[in-house]
Ligand SMILES: [Zn+2]
């Protein structure tokens with residue numbers, strides 16, 4: 001599988017970086033878009049096929065979903081490259097109503113996307129459950145399995161002010177990517193990331209939490225590095241750093257705890273996962 005970073009600016013778009021959006025090409029050829037924040041659709045028009053993507057949401061804060069109504073316009077109305085089949089949409093349970101309102105003509109009547117998407121909700125262990133390392137045994141039992149083509153998707157609970165998920169994606173080649181979405185520190189992150197090829201992990205707070213940040217919200221580079229080390233991932237990629245953030249500090253913090261490869265996500269980067 002490979003991943004093209006369409007945007008990775010934390011909390012909002014930056015001057016030359018869209019907000020969150022990551023395009024996966026699975027080994028079976030399916031395109032799967034993880035989050036679609038402001039500016040992501042424009043980059044998808046460069047790097048992918050907007051009429052032929054499946055949609056996966058970590059959560060529905062604006063910086064992760066606000067280009068979705070425009071994607072729906074493309075899939076429904078593009079004269080030559082509209083959607084020719086219903087794609088899969090996976091997200092929080094609130095996705096149909098929340099996204100429907102974002103695209104509505106009037107707030108009382110949410111748009112209904114069932115003409116272009118089959119909408120499915122994440123299933124995940126309870127937030128207060130003891131984290132269980134991802135393995136052949138826990139896949140499909142502790143972590144309920146969803147499918148897009150031959151790619152398998154699993155989720156665990158994130159710690160964030162809205163319904164949010166950590167996700168693990170494995171394609172038929174065996175390549176595995178874990179994406180944190182937005183989360184504060186939780187044992188579920190290292191658990192679902194166990195042995196993954198790539199951990200794409202937010203590091204919003206820079207090197208370390210300075211103690212004045214809002215609680216239950218985001219991770220620091222140190223916390224991302226600690227999770228990567230505990231999970232034994234192959235590679236750590238730090239993301240979701242806001243335009244005012246400290247990417248070098250995030251790198252420093254992560255490297256203090258994780259001695260494998262660590263790098264910063266950047267727009268237009270294509271990452272080979274599992275190779
Ligand atoms: Zn965010």
Ligand SMILES: [Zn+2]
Pocket residue numbers: 059061160182
């Ligand atoms: Zn968020």
